[in-house]
Amino acid sequence: MSITLDEVRHVARLARLELDEAELLAFQGELNSLLGRCQELQSIDVGELSPRTHAVALTNVLADDTPTQGLDQSLALRGAAVTRAGLFVVPTIIEE
Amino acid sequence: MGSGYEASVGMEVHVELATKTKMFCRCPTGFGGEPNTRVCPVCLGHPGTLPVPNREAVEMVVKTALALNCQVPTDSVFHRKNYFYPDLPKGYQVSQYGETNPIGYHGWLEIRPKGREPKRVKIRRVHLEEDTGKLIHTAEGGSGVDYNRAGVPLMEIVTDFPPDITDPEEAKEYLVQLRLLLLYLGVTDGKMEEGSLRCEPNISVRPLGAATYGTKTELKNLNSFKSVQLGIEYEVGRQIQALERGEAVLQETRGWNESTLISYPMRTKETESDYRYFACPDLAPMRFTAETVERVREDLPESPRARFDRYRRDLGLSDYDAGVLTSEIEWAEFFESALGQGVDPKLLCNWLTGDTARMLNESGLAIRDSQLTPSHLADLVRMIESGEINSKVAKEVLEEAFKSGAMPSETVRSQGLAQISDDGFIVEEVARVIAENPGPSEQFRSGKEQVIGFLVGQVMKATQGRANPAKVQEEMRRQLG
Numbered sequence A: 001m002s003i004t005l006d007e008v009r010h011v012a013r014l015a016r017l018e019l020d021e022a023e024l025l026a027f028q029g030e031l032n033s034l035l036g037r038c039q040e041l042q043s044i045d046v047g048e049l050s051p052r053t054h055a056v057a058l059t060n061v062l063a064d065d066t067p068t069q070g071l072d073q074s075l076a077l078r079g080a081a082v083t084r085a086g087l088f089v090v091p092t093i094i095e096e
Numbered sequence B: 001m002g003s004g005y006e007a008s009v010g011m012e013v014h015v016e017l018a019t020k021t022k023m024f025c026r027c028p029t030g031f032g033g034e035p036n037t038r039v040c041p042v043c044l045g046h047p048g049t050l051p052v053p054n055r056e057a058v059e060m061v062v063k064t065a066l067a068l069n070c071q072v073p074t075d076s077v078f079h080r081k082n083y084f085y086p087d088l089p090k091g092y093q094v095s096q097y098g099e100t101n102p103i104g105y106h107g108w109l110e111i112r113p114k115g116r117e118p119k120r121v122k123i124r125r126v127h128l129e130e131d132t133g134k135l136i137h138t139a140e141g142g143s144g145v146d147y148n149r150a151g152v153p154l155m156e157i158v159t160d161f162p163p164d165i166t167d168p169e170e171a172k173e174y175l176v177q178l179r180l181l182l183l184y185l186g187v188t189d190g191k192m193e194e195g196s197l198r199c200e201p202n203i204s205v206r207p208l209g210a211a212t213y214g215t216k217t218e219l220k221n222l223n224s225f226k227s228v229q230l231g232i233e234y235e236v237g238r239q240i241q242a243l244e245r246g247e248a249v250l251q252e253t254r255g256w257n258e259s260t261l262i263s264y265p266m267r268t269k270e271t272e273s274d275y276r277y278f279a280c281p282d283l284a285p286m287r288f289t290a291e292t293v294e295r296v297r298e299d300l301p302e303s304p305r306a307r308f309d310r311y312r313r314d315l316g317l318s319d320y321d322a323g324v325l326t327s328e329i330e331w332a333e334f335f336e337s338a339l340g341q342g343v344d345p346k347l348l349c350n351w352l353t354g355d356t357a358r359m360l361n362e363s364g365l366a367i368r369d370s371q372l373t374p375s376h377l378a379d380l381v382r383m384i385e386s387g388e389i390n391s392k393v394a395k396e397v398l399e400e401a402f403k404s405g406a407m408p409s410e411t412v413r414s415q416g417l418a419q420i421s422d423d424g425f426i427v428e429e430v431a432r433v434i435a436e437n438p439g440p441s442e443q444f445r446s447g448k449e450q451v452i453g454f455l456v457g458q459v460m461k462a463t464q465g466r467a468n469p470a471k472v473q474e475e476m477r478r479q480l481g
C-alpha cells in the first residue's frame, strides 16, 4: 500500500494545510513509511480474535445528568486571538 | 404530481434532547442567553480533556428507537466525524457511523395523511451525536462564535432508502407524527422555531415508472412545518422543470429562503469519505443487554396513536374529539390528568374542546399559560354530573375560574349558585308564576304548547337561572294540566 501525491494533496486540504511541492513530496515519503509500519501488522495471525474498536475492556462509562459550573465567559475567551461582545471572532465564513 | 413524474423524499431529522446537561460534559443546556456562558474545557475542545456521555441522553435515544420499532444493537460505539469548521471546536463531531451500530436501526413510523390509507415510513437509523456551536455574522467583519450549543445532545432520525415518502404532504405528516411521538416520549421540547427540531429532507424526482431514482438534492434552513412542505413542493417543481428542459439535476445542498420562497445552492463541505469516520478512542463502547432494552420498552409511555384508539374504543369519543385531544401534547396531558380524577369523559371532552377552547382562543393563551388546571375542569364536570349546577351556571363559574383561578365548587358555594332542585320551593314558584300570568296560562290550557317556554322562563328568571329547568317544566305541566 502506498500513498499518491494527489492523496497527500487531498488530505492536506482536508487538514487545511497549505503545502508546497517540496513539502508534499516530503510528506509522501513520511506517510508511506508510516503505512509501511502499519503493514507489518498484517503479518500477525488474528484469526481467533473478534474485531473490536477499543483496547480497554470498559463499557457504559456514563455520567448522571446533573449540571456543574463551567467556565466564566472571560475565562473561556481568554485564549482567543480576537473576541467581541462575548464571542470568539474568526475570519468571515462565506456562506450564502 | 400529475405531470408524468413521481417524487421521492428522504427525511433527516435532528432533535435536541431535553436533558439538563450536554452530551459529553455537564455544562447546562438552554436556549439563548449570553454567549459562551455554558461552556467548559470539554465542550470547547481543549487538549487533555476527557468526555463522559450523558446517561439520560443515551436512555432517551433507546426509548425513541423502541417507540419507532427499531432494533437496538448489543454493542454501539461513538465515532468521530472529522471536518474543520469554526462552529466545531474539536475539529470533529462525535456521532455514530455504520448500518447496525447506531442505538436504533431498521424501524418504522406509521403515518395517516388526511383522507389516505395509513402508510409505514421505514426508519433507517436513530443515532446519538452532539450539536455544533452557532456562527453569528458581525457587522464589524469576521464571524462570531458562540459555543453554548456546542455539545448539546442531538438525536438524528433518518428514513430508509428506497424512500416511502412520495410527496410534500406525506413529508409534512411524517414530521408532524414524529414530533408528536417525541413530545409524548418527553425527549425534546420540539420547538422548530428555536431549532430544537430541524428537518433536512432530500428530494428527487423521476419519470413515472422509471426503474432508478433521480439525483437528489438536500434542503436546509426549513424552520417550520409550513416551510418543510413549501420547500419540498418548490424543489420537486424545480427538478421537474430542469428535466423537462433536458438539464441534469445536480447533487447538491440547497438552502430555503423563507421570504422569497425559493431554494438556492449552498456550498457543501465534504463528501462522506472525507469525514474519515473512526471509533472515538476517548469514549467507551455502550452495551445494551436484553434486560435493559426490555426495561425501557416496558416503561414506554402510551403512543399518540394508541391513545387515539383507546379514546375512541374505551371512552366512546368521536374520531374528531379523540383527534383534538391527542394531537397536541398540552391538551393530551390536560385531558388525561382531569380524566384521572374520575369524571365523565364525554362531558369533560365537551367542556374542554368547547367553552375552554373558546376562552383560550379569545385570549390568545395556551392552556399551560392560563390559570386553568385539570382540577378546575374535573371539579366543574363533577358538579354538572351530579346535577349540582346546570350548564348556564357552569359556563359562568368556568369563566370565573379562567379569570381568577377560583375553584368552580368554591365559586358555587360563595355565590350561592347551586341548582335548586328542592321540590317544595319549585312547587311554590310555579304556582306564583301561574297566578301572576293568567293570560299565558290560559293560552297553554287551550292547547298553545309553546307558551310553556315563556312560563318556565319566568321561574328561571326569578331564581337567577338556578332552578332545575327539567323539574320546573314538569311541575308547570302538572299544575296547568
Ligand SMILES: [Zn+2]
Residues within 6 Å of the ligand: A070, B022, B025, B026, B027, B038, B039, B040, B041, B042, B043, B044, B151
Ligand atoms: Zn462543557
